[in-house]
Amino acid sequence: MKQNSMPAGTAPGRNHFPPLNPVERETIQLFVQLARVLGQRPSFAEIYGLLFVSPRPLPQDDFIKRLNLSKGSASQGISYLLELGAVRTVAVDDRRVHYEAVAELRNLASRFLRQQVLANFEDSGARLDRIAAEAKKLSASEAEFALNRVKMLKSWSKNTRRILPVLLALLGSRNGK
Amino acid sequence: MKQNSMPAGTAPGRNHFPPLNPVERETIQLFVQLARVLGQRPSFAEIYGLLFVSPRPLPQDDFIKRLNLSKGSASQGISYLLELGAVRTVAVDDRRVHYEAVAELRNLASRFLRQQVLANFEDSGARLDRIAAEAKKLSASEAEFALNRVKMLKSWSKNTRRILPVLLALLGSRNGK
DNA sequence: TATTTATCTCAAAATAAATTGAACCTACCA
DNA sequence: TGGTAGGTTCAATTTATTTTGAGATAAATA
Numbered sequence: 001m002k003q004n005s006m007p008a009g010t011a012p013g014r015n016h017f018p019p020l021n022p023v024e025r026e027t028i029q030l031f032v033q034l035a036r037v038l039g040q041r042p043s044f045a046e047i048y049g050l051l052f053v054s055p056r057p058l059p060q061d062d063f064i065k066r067l068n069l070s071k072g073s074a075s076q077g078i079s080y081l082l083e084l085g086a087v088r089t090v091a092v093d094d095r096r097v098h099y100e101a102v103a104e105l106r107n108l109a110s111r112f113l114r115q116q117v118l119a120n121f122e123d124s125g126a127r128l129d130r131i132a133a134e135a136k137k138l139s140a141s142e143a144e145f146a147l148n149r150v151k152m153l154k155s156w157s158k159n160t161r162r163i164l165p166v167l168l169a170l171l172g173s174r175n176g177k
Numbered sequence: 178m179k180q181n182s183m184p185a186g187t188a189p190g191r192n193h194f195p196p197l198n199p200v201e202r203e204t205i206q207l208f209v210q211l212a213r214v215l216g217q218r219p220s221f222a223e224i225y226g227l228l229f230v231s232p233r234p235l236p237q238d239d240f241i242k243r244l245n246l247s248k249g250s251a252s253q254g255i256s257y258l259l260e261l262g263a264v265r266t267v268a269v270d271d272r273r274v275h276y277e278a279v280a281e282l283r284n285l286a287s288r289f290l291r292q293q294v295l296a297n298f299e300d301s302g303a304r305l306d307r308i309a310a311e312a313k314k315l316s317a318s319e320a321e322f323a324l325n326r327v328k329m330l331k332s333w334s335k336n337t338r339r340i341l342p343v344l345l346a347l348l349g350s351r352n353g354k
Numbered sequence: 355t356a357t358t359t360a361t362c363t364c365a366a367a368a369t370a371a372a373t374t375g376a377a378c379c380t381a382c383c384a
Numbered sequence: 385t386g387g388t389a390g391g392t393t394c395a396a397t398t399t400a401t402t403t404t405g406a407g408a409t410a411a412a413t414a
Binding site (some may be wrong): 033121124133134145159 | 188199200203207210211214216229232280282294297298301304305307312322323326329330332333336339340343344349352
């Protein structure tokens with residue numbers, strides 16, 4: 001079989017967007033499902049999933065065409081994933097920016113925990129102090145109970161912070177070693 | 178000041194639903210915020226929050242009136258929280274069922290992780306096998322890459338399962354002991 | 355410099371999730 | 385044995401989130 005015009009049989013070429021094969025479809029679904037548990041948008045998960053199964057970096061065009069996404073979703077999704085550190089840009093001889101998945105669990109989990117989870121716990125300390133202050137204005141027995149609850153919440157928060165580094169260390173180590 | 182008709186000055190009485198005080202409001206808000214991170218409904222978090230700050234068990238009436246909830250939300254919320262083990266019923270000399278918060282972090286976290294998080298990972302194993310099977314039908318180089326990705330996902334899932342028991346043990350221990 | 359191509363922004367539309375409340379059970383009690 | 389308080393269920397509504405797409409911007413190309 002002769003090749004014509006297209007540079008090489010294996011290179012997909014600029015305007016070649018084949019439909020998703022079963023491996024791609026299922027992998028993307030896997031990430032969409034995971035995303036749901038973690039409170040992430042399905043369209044963003046699709047993008048990450050496609051990049052994750054792709055042997056080569058992809059430009060935005062690719063997810064727009066192959067995932068049927070709008071330009072807006074693709075752009076928002078990519079910038080979110082970059083910000084999260086789940087995706088990186090790759091230099092390619094093309095005007096378009098190409099992206100690839102960052103596939104190290106340690107990196108992903110660590111950034112996710114820090115940016116999405118921990119960030120939301122940060123300001124709880126201030127709130128707890130406010131609650132304690134208000135609690136002192138209550139009647140003696142009510143104050144006692146409330147202050148006890150605050151103490152409990154503070155210990156929860158301490159416990160949680162204590163655990164994170166351990167968690168990250170465990171995620172980083174390979175295969176239980 | 179004389180008491181009349183009401184049994185005792187300190188007992189809230191059947192139809193007494195004072196508005197939330199600042200301690201209650203702030204505590205409830207704390208749980209609502211936490212719930213958002215964990216993907217839980219705000220109305221359910223409100224119920225848990227109110228029970229958490231209440232020195233005595235409360236019947237459904239209480240959250241309906243004091244939190245401005247519909248009967249439906251209260252009922253759904255309570256049954257969800259019971260199912261999750263975040264709330265328990267308390268025997269009280271009253272036809273109405275009274276509830277109190279289960280406030281041990283270890284219990285809460287363990288049940289939450291198991292029911293909400295782990296349950297969603299369970300069936301990913303089957304999907305990974307399907308992906309591997311499909312991958313073998315691809316061209317040699319594509320198959321190699323895809324199978325490698327599957328291997329990676331399997332190791333993620335293994336890592337995650339390995340970590341859970343450690344996590345729970347850490348959450349259960351007090352104050353870093 | 356004009357034109358084309360890639361990407362971004364954000365208000366509007368579409369979709370999904372949470373909440374309500376009417377209808378319906380089921381004990382209890384008068 | 386009929387009335388009522390407490391509780392549940394679920395379709396309809398409300399509210400929140402996600403996605404879209406019509407411009408705007410900017411960089412590369414002609």
